[in-house]
Amino acid sequence: MICQSVRTLQKWRVTGYGPAFYKLGHSVRYLQSEVIAWATERRKAHTSQ
Template sequence: MSHSIDLSRHPRRIDLDAPLHRKAGPTAHAMRPVERAEEPQTPQTCPAPRYLTNNEAAAFLRLSPRTLEKQRVIGGGPRFHKFGRRVMYALTDLEAWASERSFETTFDPEYIDRHPGAQRDDQ
């Protein structure tokens, strides 16, 4: 007893008008981009601020999640938001906090003012 399917009773139907099977002709060139229906243009709006969890923010800054937790308590870390019990960081706040900590050299006067340990060699 054979369990093969007789495909001759089920002829395969091919839609020749489908884009997959349509050949390039005088009105449709193979290299010409397909024209799409006009879509209504929506005005560009500013995207809503994206919020990150403590672990996501730490990964973004390449810090330990515990470091961010400590900085929330003692200060000095990026601004954070509380939504109920949940602590979230806005991506813009993380980027602003990181850019405030950019210096050209360790002899930069701003660096010395912000890092009291940098002045201990002078004493």
């Protein structure tokens, strides 16, 4: 859905930028609905926004 590398997602988690996530042991998981909501909030109609 967001087409980012694992490393980018790691950086986003550290900075608090990316979608909400769950940490289960050593695994990181995202709810599809939360990723979609996060991406929708950042949707732009044109480049000047």
